Amino acid sequence: xxxxxxQLRTECFRALCETAGIAVTHQRQVVYEELxxxxxxxxxxxxxxRVRSRIPSISLATVYKTIHLFIESGVxxxxxxxxxxxxxxxxxxxxxxxxxxxxxxxxxxxAEELGLTPAEGQLSDGFLVQRYAVDVLGxxxxxxxxxxx
Amino acid sequence: xxxxxxQLRTECFRALCETAGIAVTHQRQVVYEELxxxxxxxxxxxxxxRVRSRIPSISLATVYKTIHLFIESGVxxxxxxxxxxxxxxxxxxxxxxxxxxxxxxxxxxxAEELGLTPAEGQLSDGFLVQRYAVDVLGxxxxxxxxxxx
DNA sequence: CTAGGTGCAAAGTATTTGCAACGCT
DNA sequence: AGCGTTGCAAATACTTTGCACCTAG
Numbered sequence: 001x002x003x004x005x006x007q008l009r010t011e012c013f014r015a016l017c018e019t020a021g022i023a024v025t026h027q028r029q030v031v032y033e034e035l036x037x038x039x040x041x042x043x044x045x046x047x048x049x050r051v052r053s054r055i056p057s058i059s060l061a062t063v064y065k066t067i068h069l070f071i072e073s074g075v076x077x078x079x080x081x082x083x084x085x086x087x088x089x090x091x092x093x094x095x096x097x098x099x100x101x102x103x104x105x106x107x108x109x110x111a112e113e114l115g116l117t118p119a120e121g122q123l124s125d126g127f128l129v130q131r132y133a134v135d136v137l138g139x140x141x142x143x144x145x146x147x148x149x
Numbered sequence: 150x151x152x153x154x155x156q157l158r159t160e161c162f163r164a165l166c167e168t169a170g171i172a173v174t175h176q177r178q179v180v181y182e183e184l185x186x187x188x189x190x191x192x193x194x195x196x197x198x199r200v201r202s203r204i205p206s207i208s209l210a211t212v213y214k215t216i217h218l219f220i221e222s223g224v225x226x227x228x229x230x231x232x233x234x235x236x237x238x239x240x241x242x243x244x245x246x247x248x249x250x251x252x253x254x255x256x257x258x259x260a261e262e263l264g265l266t267p268a269e270g271q272l273s274d275g276f277l278v279q280r281y282a283v284d285v286l287g288x289x290x291x292x293x294x295x296x297x298x
Numbered sequence: 299c300t301a302g303g304t305g306c307a308a309a310g311t312a313t314t315t316g317c318a319a320c321g322c323t
Numbered sequence: 324a325g326c327g328t329t330g331c332a333a334a335t336a337c338t339t340t341g342c343a344c345c346t347a348g
Contacts, residue, residue: 126290
């Protein structure tokens with residue numbers, strides 16, 4: 001029976017919503033619960049598919065709105081902060097990215113300046129490492145001033 | 150005068166195309182040259198905008214095709230391998246991603262298992278680090294077998 | 299000469315928005 | 324009761340595709 005664990009999730013979710021200052025609705029509750037039990041990195045469509053089996057009348061737009069709300073509130077994260085459109089890497093030097101979580105600006109930082117030199121070769125499960133791409137997430141100087149908190 | 154440097158780029162580009170086994174066309178040449186002088190992480194639209202000032206008749210579709218060709222041939226990279234659609238991170242533990250460059254599959258790896266613990270705090274330019282997101286790019290076990298080379 | 303490349307327009311996918319009805323607080 | 328939330332349909336953004344014509348090799 002998942003009843004008890006869902007009961008627990010309901011409590012957690014109410015608390016989360018209170019903190020974030022948003023309303024607790026049945027749709028949000030169900031999207032939250034389904035996300036909690038989904039593994040991997042589901043797309044809005046996949047979430048929609050599962051949620052619809054519990055709330056047949058829900059719309060995809062609501063799922064999108066809810067996911068965005070969760071991300072803004074810090075309840076969940078998105079896999080990549082720069083997923084919007086195709087972007088070409090024009091910098092040929094080995095480098096990583098400073099990504100501002102506020103304004104989404106991306107700045108390059110030379111690999112050696114960042115000083116991260118992880119192990120090469122084969123990982124335990126047979127994954128063959130080619131290279132590392134590091135996103136350093138944080139606040140750029142500008143956003144630290146404008147959003148002091 | 151940029152004439153000389155462009156002359157040089159023309160040479161480089163011909164060599165690149167030869168290696169990749171693709172034809173050298175005026176459109177590809179110009180897209181290549183513009184990408185070389187653009188900074189940051191341009192979108193196809195931005196590239197189109199610049200290229201159009203030199204080849205007014207070029208179509209956005211050609212720019213897309215050309216960018217994809219460049220990426221496949223390894224002439225340029227894309228900023229994020231998982232930019233397609235919004236994906237929700239359901240794994241609450243601190244972790245990073247093993248991304249297969251062949252089949253695009255993403256697997257989680259615990260942060261401590263990867264053993265990468267970079268410095269916290271403030272970077273030289275005032276960027277305030279919150280966390281690191283690492284993509285380990287390579288070939289998963291399956292793709293190593295199917296594409297031995 | 300011919301295989302591959304281009305431009306156009308149309309189609310496809312992903313996501314957002316305006317608005318009337320509805321439900322939480 | 325009032326404002327935020329929902330569902331719908333339409334709009335928008337981004338990207339791909341089919342096809343006739345063109346061009347590099």
